[in-house]
Every structure is written in structure tokens, then in C-alpha cells.
Amino acid sequence: MSVIDAVLLISTVAFAISLVAAPRFGRRAAPFALPLLIIASLALWALEGYWHWWPLYLLIAVMFAFVMTDAAGTRRRVAFRVGIGVLTAVAIAPWALPPQPELPEPTGPYAVGSEIFRWVDEQRPEPMTAADDRRNVVVQAWYPTEVESGRQWVYLDGRGRLPARVAGIPGFLLSDLLVETHATADVPISAAKDRWPVVLFSPGYGAPRAFYTGLIADLASRGFVVLAVDHPYESAVTELADGTIATTVENISADDPDGTEYMTERLETRTADLRFVLDQLARPDQLGVLADRVDLGNLTAAGHSLGGATALSALSMDHRLTAAANIDGTLYGALPERSLTRPVLLIESDRAETGHSQRYLDGNRSLLERLLAPGFRYEISKADHYSFTDVPQFLAAPVRFLVTHLVGGSRGAADTQRLTNDILTPFLLGRHSEIANHPGVAGGPVPR
Numbered sequence: 001m002s003v004i005d006a007v008l009l010i011s012t013v014a015f016a017i018s019l020v021a022a023p024r025f026g027r028r029a030a031p032f033a034l035p036l037l038i039i040a041s042l043a044l045w046a047l048e049g050y051w052h053w054w055p056l057y058l059l060i061a062v063m064f065a066f067v068m069t070d071a072a073g074t075r076r077r078v079a080f081r082v083g084i085g086v087l088t089a090v091a092i093a094p095w096a097l098p099p100q101p102e103l104p105e106p107t108g109p110y111a112v113g114s115e116i117f118r119w120v121d122e123q124r125p126e127p128m129t130a131a132d133d134r135r136n137v138v139v140q141a142w143y144p145t146e147v148e149s150g151r152q153w154v155y156l157d158g159r160g161r162l163p164a165r166v167a168g169i170p171g172f173l174l175s176d177l178l179v180e181t182h183a184t185a186d187v188p189i190s191a192a193k194d195r196w197p198v199v200l201f202s203p204g205y206g207a208p209r210a211f212y213t214g215l216i217a218d219l220a221s222r223g224f225v226v227l228a229v230d231h232p233y234e235s236a237v238t239e240l241a242d243g244t245i246a247t248t249v250e251n252i253s254a255d256d257p258d259g260t261e262y263m264t265e266r267l268e269t270r271t272a273d274l275r276f277v278l279d280q281l282a283r284p285d286q287l288g289v290l291a292d293r294v295d296l297g298n299l300t301a302a303g304h305s306l307g308g309a310t311a312l313s314a315l316s317m318d319h320r321l322t323a324a325a326n327i328d329g330t331l332y333g334a335l336p337e338r339s340l341t342r343p344v345l346l347i348e349s350d351r352a353e354t355g356h357s358q359r360y361l362d363g364n365r366s367l368l369e370r371l372l373a374p375g376f377r378y379e380i381s382k383a384d385h386y387s388f389t390d391v392p393q394f395l396a397a398p399v400r401f402l403v404t405h406l407v408g409g410s411r412g413a414a415d416t417q418r419l420t421n422d423i424l425t426p427f428l429l430g431r432h433s434e435i436a437n438h439p440g441v442a443g444g445p446v447p448r
Contacts, residue, residue: 008040012056016088019063030067038064059088101179101393103214104414107421108221110144110190112183114153115288117141118241121276127269128233128249136240137273138230139280140209141290142220144196147187155179156210157230157239163247167207167236169394182217189225189293197298198281199428200274200314200321201228204305204329204389205266206248208235211389212304215417222425225294227277231270263306264333270310271317274301278320298322300428304388305329312367316340325424328354328385331363339370345427346376347420348443349383353408368446374432378423378443380416384409387416411440 015033019026037060062083106112117139126133138157155177156162162171189196201216203209209216209228220226230238232246240246252262278299284291301311301324308329315324316338325345346364348356368375384407386392392400392413404410419438426434432445 008037009056011040012037012059013088016059016063016084019066020084020088027067030063034060034064034067059084100177101390103180103182103390103393104218104417106182106218106221107418108144108218108223110192110221110223111146111148111187112217112220113143113145113147113187113189113289114181114183114185115141115143115290116153117280117286117288118239119276119280119286120241121272124272124276126233127265128251135269135273135276136232136238136246137276138209138232138238138240139277140228140230141288142183142216142226142228143290144190144192144220144223144225145184145187146190146192147184149184149186151185152181152183153185155181155213156208156237158237158245161245162237163245165236167211167391169391179213181213183213183220187289189289193223195293195295196223196225197429198225198227198294198300200277200299200301200311201226202231202270202274202301202303202307202310203228203235204303204307205263206234206236207305207389208237211391214390214393214413215388215420218417219421219424222421224425224428225290229273229277231266231273234266234270260332266306267309267313267332267335270306271313274310274314275318278318296320298429300324302424302428303327303329305385309335312340312344315342315344323428323430325427326364327388327420328356330357330360331367336363336366337370338367339372340367341372343374343427343430343432344368344371344376345423346378347423348377348379349385349387349416350381350408351379353382353384371446371448375446375448376423376427376432376435376444377446378441380411380419381440381442382409382411383416387411387413388420389413 015037018029041057041060066084119137121135121137124135126135156174162174164171166174199219203212209230212228216226216228232238232240233249236248238246252259256262280286281294281296299320299322301314301321303311304327306329308326309331311324312326313335315321323343325347327347328349368377387409390413392409395403419441422438423435
């Protein structure tokens, strides 16, 4: 979209909104606005031949007819306004959502391979269903490789069977996504090392693992095996081992109005999920291409939002984890009162832009104050809570620009994810002195 395209689109939409929402103002502005819009659209057609702007041209024509008819005082005003509203939506739609989200390319020295594991924990019942189901844990591994096969995994589980909404996004908009994940399937893990450090990654509440592909693929390219965990019946969409498509099930009781008990229960289930994944790492027969290639002495956990709390909870309960990183996560249950004995990292979005809750602020402060091991806190300026995810990439650039400057996150997802991994990489490897300072990132070691 060129500058002239953007100006014409914004001006036309603004005038259309004024006609519908404030018709008196719109009619007064019409003698000036309409001629300019007509001249600009004719010039655009003559110079660039943009036939795909036909909804915009039709919108201008309908607004012209509306102004002329409205001046005559006919009773067709409602129909015209509905037509203007529909045409405005049609004109905006191609620029509101891009045909395919474009994720940032990984910055590490390795290509990235991927494989999905759909495991069943026979020892645990599924807490979110009435049937006698066993708990499923779905894991997508992202790992360093030197080979590219050309075959990618589908971005989201459940293609062709998506629910009506996926984490707030209409399912039909995601049904045919062919996102370039920058990772290929059926490739061997890199031979540069005998065994690779492992990071368990837990997504935010309700978010599928796919929404963190940009962050995770980049981390894998830097030399980690990243195991992204879907938590079924909490994630927006997950394909289970038997092919069932599990979607979010919420059963918040009436005596739990703020959902605190519910979120605490979800945290406990997620923690058990991560511990089950750790169990599988000791079973080469379950690991496919990763068999005998993971470093069981270098196991860490990280996550975003509730996933960040999950990483800390797993660290507090399982000695196999050597460190954990919480990215913008609110803590629940007794977690803030625990004294963790292994390193902890807190990465935050801009507090001024995100507006973290008091529970978030108090819980993380309490946990960091009780640490019996090295702790670190960093705040990334101009990043909001969703900047760590792929979600901003589902908006076209003009809309993304407008949204981020209105509600925050103007740093952008790509830069936020890169900075996050710049901090995560040395921390997860235990090389704390190598965590570098970056422009726009404030923080450092937590005093002990």
C-alpha cells in the first residue's frame, strides 16, 4: 500500500463514518470532501489502474448518492447508511487482515526442524471432561538442524475442523493459513553437538502453541531443543492422540467470581503436564528424531503469561529443571510464597503500556524477594503483553501500526521476540554474566 492509497482509504473511511455516525457533520463536510475523494479516486485509477479498489470507488459513489438523496429528505436514509457501513467493511477488510501472517526469520546460526508428539499420560485422568479420559499432552519439538526438507507442519492443529473462534480470532480466517514457520519436518537434528539443551515452553492461557512460532523457532535456531506444550481443553485448539479436536472448556464456579481458584487449578494441571514431558525425555523410544540427543543435565522451562507461571511452578516442584523464565506471567496459588533454589528470570512488557494487575506485581515481587538463587528482571519498553506472540502479525501493517500506537506494543512482535531471546539464551545456558544490555531494555540482576 502506497502513501496515496493509504490517504485515500483513511479519508474515505473517515468520511463514511461521519455520514453514518454524525450525519449532520457529514452533510456539512460533503461539499468539500466528496469532490476531493472523487478526484483522488479517478487519479488513482488513471495512474495505477487499481481495479481491486472497486469497493472504495463504489463506496464513494453510494455516499454521493446518499448526500444528494438525503438533501431531498427521502425515507431511504437507513438503507443508504446500511449500504455505506457494509461497503466500508468490505473496503477495509483486505487491509485489516493480511492473506498470510509473515513471521520473522530466525536469527540463529542453525536451520530449524520440527516434530510433533501426541502423548497420553495413563496415570492421570482428564480433569476437564466427564468421560473416563486419560490426560493428553501435545508437544511440538523445534530443534537445530543443517537440513531443510521443504515440508512444513501446518501452523495450527485441527485444520479443516477449527472451532468458531481461536483465541478470539474467527476460525474461518485461520482455516487456510499457510504460514511460513521457518521450520521443516523429517530432518535430522544437527550433529554439531552430541546432545542439546532443552527448553520446555508453556503458552499463555487459551493460546495454542502455534501463536508462539516466531519466538520459538528463533530460540531453536540459536541452539536449543524447544518443546512447545499444548495444554488440552485450555488451549483454543489441540488435536489429541486419537484425532479428537479439543477446545477450551471453562468451568469457573459461581463462588469463584475472579477466577482465582480456577486459574490455580489450571496452573496445577499445567505443572503436571510439564513434569510428564520431563518423564518422556528419559524414554528414547518416545522421542523420535530427538532420541539420545537431548542433554538431560540442561533442562529449563519458560513460558508466557500463565505459561510463565507454569515454568516457575514446575521449577519449584521438579529438581530436574535447572532454571526457569517467566515472560509477563501472573502467579497463582502458593507460588509467590515459595523460595526457589535455582535461577529465575522475569521478562516483562512495558508496565506503562500493559497495565499489569496488582496480583501480577505483588506476586512476582514476592517470589523474587524470596529467591535463594540468582534472579533477574528485565522490562522491554514499548512492548505490550501480546508482543511476545504472533498475534500482531495477523493484522495488516497499516492496522497494526494504528493499533500499536493506540493501545501499545509499538516496538513490534519481531523486535520484542528477538530481544526476549537475546536475554533468554545466555540465561537458559547458565551464562548469566553474558546477558547483555540492550537499548530500550531496563533491568538486571535482582539484589539478594
